[in-house]
Amino acid sequence: MIEGKSYIGSQLIAEGDIKVKTFNPELNEDNPWVFTEATALEIDKAVTLADEAFATYKDYSGERKASFLNAIADEIVALGDQLLEVYTKESGLPRGRAEGERGRTIGQLRAFAEMLLEGSWVDAVIDTAIPERQPFPRVDLRKMNVPLGPVVVFGSSNFPFAFSTAGGDTASALAAGCPVIVKSHSMHVGTGELVASAVIRAAKKTNMPEGVFSNLIGSGRTLGTALVAHPKVKAVGFTGSIAGGRALFDLAAKRPEPIPVFAEMGSINPVVILPKASEMNSKKWATAYAGSITMGTGQFCTNPGLIIGVKSDSLKRFTEELSQEISKINPTCMLHHSIKNNFDKGRDLLMSQENVEVIAKYNEDINPNYAAQTVLTVSGKTFLENKTLSEEVFGPFSVIVQCENEDELITVIKALDGQLTGTILSEGDEINEYSNVISALQNRVGRLIFNGVPTGVEVCPAMLHGGPYPASSDSRFTAVGINSVKRWVRPVSFQDWPNSLLPKELQNENQLGISRMVNNTVTTLPIE
Amino acid sequence: MIEGKSYIGSQLIAEGDIKVKTFNPELNEDNPWVFTEATALEIDKAVTLADEAFATYKDYSGERKASFLNAIADEIVALGDQLLEVYTKESGLPRGRAEGERGRTIGQLRAFAEMLLEGSWVDAVIDTAIPERQPFPRVDLRKMNVPLGPVVVFGSSNFPFAFSTAGGDTASALAAGCPVIVKSHSMHVGTGELVASAVIRAAKKTNMPEGVFSNLIGSGRTLGTALVAHPKVKAVGFTGSIAGGRALFDLAAKRPEPIPVFAEMGSINPVVILPKASEMNSKKWATAYAGSITMGTGQFCTNPGLIIGVKSDSLKRFTEELSQEISKINPTCMLHHSIKNNFDKGRDLLMSQENVEVIAKYNEDINPNYAAQTVLTVSGKTFLENKTLSEEVFGPFSVIVQCENEDELITVIKALDGQLTGTILSEGDEINEYSNVISALQNRVGRLIFNGVPTGVEVCPAMLHGGPYPASSDSRFTAVGINSVKRWVRPVSFQDWPNSLLPKELQNENQLGISRMVNNTVTTLPIE
Structure with a gap:
């Protein structure tokens, strides 16, 4: 059952007056559940509880935190069909996607649990004392990662499971030893509440401290700002738009004590199609890219929004074939009417630029929240002269840039903002001639x-x-994979610390059997 | 010979009109050399050259970069006595310290060279393809660290060698594959120029690209700001005051493309003396701390500026003994008259606070740039009520806080800002009772x-x-040790990339024999 309340630690609380609903884009109507936004007092309570929980949770063994993460995975599975139904009603995404994404989310939680049980993720480095060294003895120094403190997680609209309430940011922060306060994404508050209930049940079953996890309902402007500005919050994870991520980054940088914000934001994911690839495989790539551009209604941060090649007959053929292939695909639903409106606005803006040719646009009557996939083409010169053409249009949309020659192609690449991905399509040996690209x-x-x-x-x-x-916001970290835990930890050195008082990871005995760098050599052996 | 010019790449250039000198604090007079501040055009030229150098330098082998770093060390040694003389004239530090610090600087350069020759620092992670995986095949993914781009280094006043022109920040950035632009510290511009000449000679001897290193003369306000705001600069290293570091951090965070700033700033390095330590070893610790507080005229970022204990007769005895011991020490020279003035100002401010007792203050006539070591004591209550008492006084200065009980001691610790170090002095088993501390x-x-x-x-x-x-400014990184290279690198993943086009570090053959995480196992073996 959906309660419509925030979890302040394990308590469902809703003292506030502001009520919100979620939206079913397939039916183009609000969902029935009514949610109450958290009050300023509730927000402060959640952060205070997280800070108190940190005092003990930070020192929990890997085994204990792993049992918590595995229990979260179990409890999410136990929510069964109800969870999948709420997910589809709040996202317009199909049931199969819900199942797949749930699998991925559970897989992430279990991967972090495995990482904790293995234990080497703390990056233990030990340099033992050399009392006889001249002119000064060398002290004993031992270093390992420790958690930063309470982490605030902003879920994304497009992954209600995998990058949201108990998604990658939450799993990695809890694995690090950081309590988590989630700002529930306003487009899937019901899904978020159910997943939060699973986390809370798991926390109780595995005896985690009260406040290790909270799930708050509210807007970015009030709740988001209050959380990032709170002095007891020590780091922020965000997945979403450039404007949203940058606002949080700026806020965190301005604090008396600045804190790290890892924001995964916009990307148009350039694809370079080399001459022989279009000459010999234009149909294959046209089909693959028609699928990639429209997959999930184009609502992936890795969606290919830009395809770059050098003008030729074969590039023209690829363009035509992509147009044909993408036109065959039936449009699908976007996550929310506001996302659909933004898609239309962004697409129309780029279509209305000078010297732009529309090569594919699905034109038939469709559900108001379905997106009509669209592909444009422009010359390299036009693209370079008009920065608007490199703006992300979130949805099934791509721009093909036809450059005069390789030099212009390189200029186009160099002019791009930072991107999540870059792809090269190549055939045979031609790749060897394009090292500059x-x-x-x-x-x-x-x-x-x-x-x-x-x-x-x-x-x-x-x-x-x-x-x-x-x-x-910081290219030195990743949002996916077990190394994403490094966003939430800092190394601490212990100098001449008594062996019995060291964390187990740094004790001579290496009871945990983890990999450690001891006097410049990686080893799992104990220290004599 | 000192030219008084900036190195824009390998060229000594000085087109500007603003002239500056350095200061000899022992003689209390300006040094003879005249230096010319870099112009806006020269600054832009240096960054542009660094950006151009990056295009090739980023891909240089570990061996090639190691030969550069070792050559820098050799060339610094080759500067011989002249370098040590200029160092002492510009810092007031004794010859022995100059020699020791030169040794450390050379050691750092060689340690990074060794790291490069060994090669595992790139953190190679490989997950090979699983074509038969259901429902989708797993792609081949290989990840390693690559350099960020041109790095700006702000040297510190107190380490003219080890944290300056060719100090830890420069060595780690060059090791990463990042060209470096140094803002020469205004207190030791001559020392900086000589060290820069060594770097430039080393770059020529080892065929490094023009612009891999520049050394610019100028003020923080104009040169520093111009460098941090330059769009081609990709990271900043700084060692110095909180005000200076924070200004650069804020500037970098406000850029259209924010960049990481690692600023190592202020610290008062709290020391907790537990009851039995003062009871049984008050004389030993009094002597050790009298030495630590006054070492290098207290001009170390790890100088113990705060000693905290619980009120007792033995703490009182320790206080008296520290007072006696520190009074025996002859005052020494500070780096610059401005640093001496700041010391006096800061010390006088803290001495003038209410309920502060001065327990030691060297009062004899001394050279105007020598610092009179000073120790104050306050109650825990006074310390907690007055934030001014926890401000850093850079120099031979310390405050002893006498708390009512353990609870107040913990409250004092919790109220502190972040610190480089924290020390526990303990005797026998008592440490086991202080886990909360x-x-x-x-x-x-x-x-x-x-x-x-x-x-x-x-x-x-x-x-x-x-x-x-x-x-x-970011607790997730270190400024010392080979792991400091991580400040200047980001991981890049290669998906399904042809083996022959991969960096050597990620190729199947593992010709370099580095440690890699291959399918979750650390190994130096090739991939079959």
Whole structure:
């Protein structure tokens, strides 16, 4: 049952007066549930509880935190069909997607649990004492990662499970040892409440401290601002728009004590199609990209919004084939009427620019919240002269840039803002002649893809989901994969600390059997 | 010979009109050399050259970058006595310190060279493809660290070698693959120029690209601001005051593309003396702390500016003994008359607060730029009520806080800003009763020290030199040790990338023999 209330720690509380609803885009009507926004007092209570929980939770063993994360996964599964139904009603996404995303979310939680049980993620480094060193003895120094403190998580609209209430940011922060306060995304507050209930049940079953997790209902302007400005909050995770992410980044930077904000924001994910790729495989790539552009109604941060090539007959053919293939696809629902409105506005703005040719636009009558996939083409010169053409249009939309030559293609790449991904489509040996293109592209992106599509983000240690600004607010971190835990930890050194008082990870015995760098050598052995 | 000019890449240029000199604090007079501040055009030229150099330097092998760093060390040694003389004239620090610090600086450069030759610092992570995985095949993903781009380094006043022109920030950034533009510290511009000449000679001898290093003369307000705001600058390293570091941090955060600033700033390095430590070892600790407080005229960022204990006869005895011991020490020279003035101002401000008792103050006539070591004591209550008492006084100065009981001691610790270090002095088993004290202290610091002094920063992998704000602007990084390279790199993932086009670090063969995480296992073996 949906209560319409915030979880302040384990308590469902709703003292406020502001009521909100969520929206069913398939039916184009509000959902029945009524939610109450958190009050200033409730917000402060949640953060205070998180700060109190931190005092104990920060020192919990990996095993104990792993049991919590696994219990969250179990409790999410236990919510069964009800959860999937609320998800589809609040997102317009199909049931299959809900199931797949739930699987991914559970997989993420379990991956962090495994990471905790293995234990080496703390990056233990030990340099033992050298009492006889001249002119001064060397002290004993031992370093490992410890959690930063309470983390605020802003879920994304387009992943109500995997990048939201108990998504990657929450899982990684809880794994680090940081209590989490979620700002529930206003488009799926019901889904968020159900997932939060699973987290709270898991916390109780595994005896976590009160306040280790809260889930607050409210707007970005009031709730979001209050959370990021709160002195007891020590870091922020965000997935969403550039405007939203930048506002939080600016707010955090202005605090008396600035705190890190990891914001994963906009990206148009450039794809470079090299001459032979379009010559020999235009149909294959046209089909693949028609699918990638429209997948999930184009509502992925890795959606390919820009395809760049050098003018040729084969690039023209690829353009035509992509137009044909994408026109065959039936439009699908967007997450919310406001997202659909933004899509229309953004698309219309780019279509209305000078020297733009519309090569595909789905024109039949469709449900008001369905998006009509659209592909434009422009010359390299036009693209370079008009910054508007490189703005992200969130949805099934892409621009094909036809450059005069390789030099212009490189200029186009260099002019791009930072991106999550960059893709090269190439055939045979031609790639060897384009090292300057690769070098320029690598400079702008977090992930390089060869002969593939950017949609589809594998959750594994080697994944980098982030990139130069504005793809993310700090290109040194990733939002996906177990290394995303590094956003929420800082190293602490212990100098000449008594062995028995050290965290287990740094004790001579290495009871946990973790990998440690001891006197410059990686080893799992104890120290004699 | 000192030319008085900036190095714009390898060119000594001085087109500007603004002339400055450095100051000899021992003689209380200006040094003879005249330096010309860089012009706006020269600044832009240096950054543009750095950006151009980045295009090739970023891909240089570890071996090639190591030869550059080792050559810098060699060239610094080759400067011989002349360098040490200019250092002492511009800093007032004794010859022995100059030699020691030069050794440390060379050691740092060689440590990064070794790190590069070993190669595992790139944190290579590889997840190989699983084509048969259901429902979707798993792609091949390989991740490693790549450099951010041109880095601006602001040297510190108190380490003209080790944290300046070719100090830790420069060495780590060059090791990462980032060209460096140094803002020469205005107090030791001559020392900076000589060290820069060594870097430039090393760059030529090892065929580094023009612009890989520049050394600019100018003020923080004009040169510093221009550098941090320059769109081609991608990161900033700073060591100095909170006001200076925060100004750069704010400037960088406001850029259209925000960039990371690692600023190592103020710290008063709290020391907790537990009851038995003062009871049984008051003389030993009084002597050690008299030395630590006055070492280098107190001009270390790890100088112990705060000693906290619980009121007792033995704490009183420790206070008296510290007073006696510190009074025996002959005052020494500060780096600059402005630093001496700030010391006097800060000390007088704290001495003038209500309910403060001065327990030691060197009162004899001394050279105008020598600092009279001073120790105050206050009650815990007074300290908690008056934030001014926790302000850093840069120099030989410390405040002893006498708390009513353990609770007040913990309250005092919790009220502190972030610190580089926190020290516990303890005797026998008593430490086991103070886990709450340790926990509170750990929350506020980057390094915990047991039964020692905070001065003395070992350069080794397990060192953490940084800490919660304002000890540093980002507690997730260190300024000392080879891990300081992580400030200047970001991971990039390669998806399904052809083996021959991958960086050597990620190729199947692992020709470099580095440690890599391959399918969740750390190994140096090639991939079959």
